[in-house]
Amino acid sequence: MKTARTIAVVDDEQDLRQSVSQWLQLTEFSPVAFESGEQALEVITPSFPGVVVSDIRMPGLDGMALLRRIQSVDPGLPVILMTGHGDVPMAVEAMHIGAFDFIEKPFDPERLVDICTRACERRQRTLESRDLRRELADESVAVRRLLGAHASIAALRDGIPDMAQADGHVLILGETGTGKSLIANALHACGPRSQTPMVTVNCEAIPGGQLEEMLFGGEAQPGKPLVDQAEGSTLVLENIEAMREGVQARLLELLNAADQASAMPNPRNLRVIAISSRLKQANAPGYGMRDDLFFRLAGLVVEVPPLRVRGEDILTLFTHYTRQFAEEYGCEAPVLDAADAANLLQAPWPGNVRQLINLAERSVLQTLRGEQNISALLIDDGFQAATVSLDSERPLKEHVEAFERMLIDHALRRHRGSVASVMAELALPRRTLNEKMAKYGLTRQDYL
Structure with a gap:
C-alpha cells in the first residue's frame, strides 16, 4: 500500500500555490498543485494516498464547497483549509462539518507541516484499516494468512471454506498463541455472513455480571447488546471457558431457541464461534463449560496444532516475520545459521506463533543494533539452547x-x-x- 504523503494543494493564486508546494516538497511530502477545486476533484478518489490543503476563498468551487464534495467521495479524507483573517468563523463552521483543521494566513510554514503530518498519519491509518477489512472479506487472502506447509495447517486451509459455508456453530480449540482468532476471522470471511461485521468478545477479560449484560442487555448496558449487534452475523466468544454457568445457560437457551425458529415470533439468526485454550479437556469435569453447551457448540470442531509439532513451519514463519519486521524497521533481516535453526526447531514454544512473532521482532531489533544472537534470545525466553558446533573445518x-x-x-x-x-x-x-x-x-x- 502507498504511504499517505501526497498533499493536494488547491489555490487559485499561483504564487501561494507554488510556495506552499515547494515548502512541502522540502519536508519530504509529495505535493500536487491545482488551481481550482474542480481540477482537484478529478484525481481525488477513496484511495487517494494523502490529504487536501485548500484555500477557503476561490472563484467557482470554494473551499467549503470542495470540502462537502470531498466528503461525498470519501468522508475519511482529511481536508485542511487556509483562511484569511476574516474567514475564521467560516473555518470554524468547516471544522463542524468535518474539516481536519484550518490555518490562518499568513502562517508559519512549520505549523502547516505539523498539521499535514498529523493529517497524513490519520489518512494512513484509515487506508490501512480499509485494506485490513478488505483482506478479511477476501476469503482467498484470509485463508492464505494461515502460513505453513505442515499437514495439519494444509488441512485447515483446505477445510475452512467448506466449514465456513456450512454456517454451523464452531468450537476452535488450541493452545494460547496458535492463531485461533485468525481462524475465526477466516471462517467468517469465507462464509455467507462475510458482508456483515463480526462481533468479538473476550469472556475472560470481562467480569461475569458485566459480560451477561454486554451479551444480553441490562440496565447498566448502554447501546445494543452484543447478541443484537451480531444478528445476521458471527459472534466470536474468546476464552468461553471463563463464562460463568448462568451466562452459559442463557447462551444455550438462545441457541436452542434459534433452532426452533418456526415457533418464535422474532427468531435469532447468528453464528457462534467459540474459542478455548483447553483442548480436548473441554468437556471434562472442572473444565468450566456445561456439557450441554459444549455439545451444542461442537457441531464443528477445529483443533489448531501447537507450533512445536509443525517442524519446518517454524523456520518458514520465523523467516516470514523477520522479513516483515526488517522492512518495517528499514534494515536487513537476520540470517539463520545452523545453530539458530536447530534451536528454533527444538524450542518448546509455550507461547506458540505469538511468541515466535515476538522473537522475530526482537531479532530484527538486535540486527538493527549490529548484533545477531537468536539463540541468546531463546535463552532469555527460558529455553536452554542446543549446542551445535559450527567449526568450518568440520566436514x-x-x-x-x-x-x-x-x-x-x-x-x-x-x-x-x-x-x-x-x-x-x-x-x-x-x-x-x-x-x-x-x-x-x-x-x-x-x-x-
Missing part, C-alpha cells in the same frame, strides 16, 4: 550427524523416552530409530 557429514543427534535427543526428552511417540514425530521406522539411537549413544532409560 558436512559431522554437522548433519550433530543436528540429527540433537533432534532425536530433544524428541526423547519431550516424550520421556516413549519410542513410539518419537517414531511418530520424526516419521522414522522403529529399526531406523533404534540404529540411530545406538549410533549416537542414546538409550531410552536415560529419558524415563
Whole structure:
C-alpha cells in the first residue's frame, strides 16, 4: 500500500500555490498543485494516498464547497483549509462539518507541516484499516494468512471454506498463541455472513455480571447488546471457558431457541464461534463449560496444532516475520545459521506463533543494533539452547550427524523416552530409530 504523503494543494493564486508546494516538497511530502477545486476533484478518489490543503476563498468551487464534495467521495479524507483573517468563523463552521483543521494566513510554514503530518498519519491509518477489512472479506487472502506447509495447517486451509459455508456453530480449540482468532476471522470471511461485521468478545477479560449484560442487555448496558449487534452475523466468544454457568445457560437457551425458529415470533439468526485454550479437556469435569453447551457448540470442531509439532513451519514463519519486521524497521533481516535453526526447531514454544512473532521482532531489533544472537534470545525466553558446533573445518557429514543427534535427543526428552511417540514425530521406522539411537549413544532409560 502507498504511504499517505501526497498533499493536494488547491489555490487559485499561483504564487501561494507554488510556495506552499515547494515548502512541502522540502519536508519530504509529495505535493500536487491545482488551481481550482474542480481540477482537484478529478484525481481525488477513496484511495487517494494523502490529504487536501485548500484555500477557503476561490472563484467557482470554494473551499467549503470542495470540502462537502470531498466528503461525498470519501468522508475519511482529511481536508485542511487556509483562511484569511476574516474567514475564521467560516473555518470554524468547516471544522463542524468535518474539516481536519484550518490555518490562518499568513502562517508559519512549520505549523502547516505539523498539521499535514498529523493529517497524513490519520489518512494512513484509515487506508490501512480499509485494506485490513478488505483482506478479511477476501476469503482467498484470509485463508492464505494461515502460513505453513505442515499437514495439519494444509488441512485447515483446505477445510475452512467448506466449514465456513456450512454456517454451523464452531468450537476452535488450541493452545494460547496458535492463531485461533485468525481462524475465526477466516471462517467468517469465507462464509455467507462475510458482508456483515463480526462481533468479538473476550469472556475472560470481562467480569461475569458485566459480560451477561454486554451479551444480553441490562440496565447498566448502554447501546445494543452484543447478541443484537451480531444478528445476521458471527459472534466470536474468546476464552468461553471463563463464562460463568448462568451466562452459559442463557447462551444455550438462545441457541436452542434459534433452532426452533418456526415457533418464535422474532427468531435469532447468528453464528457462534467459540474459542478455548483447553483442548480436548473441554468437556471434562472442572473444565468450566456445561456439557450441554459444549455439545451444542461442537457441531464443528477445529483443533489448531501447537507450533512445536509443525517442524519446518517454524523456520518458514520465523523467516516470514523477520522479513516483515526488517522492512518495517528499514534494515536487513537476520540470517539463520545452523545453530539458530536447530534451536528454533527444538524450542518448546509455550507461547506458540505469538511468541515466535515476538522473537522475530526482537531479532530484527538486535540486527538493527549490529548484533545477531537468536539463540541468546531463546535463552532469555527460558529455553536452554542446543549446542551445535559450527567449526568450518568440520566436514558436512559431522554437522548433519550433530543436528540429527540433537533432534532425536530433544524428541526423547519431550516424550520421556516413549519410542513410539518419537517414531511418530520424526516419521522414522522403529529399526531406523533404534540404529540411530545406538549410533549416537542414546538409550531410552536415560529419558524415563
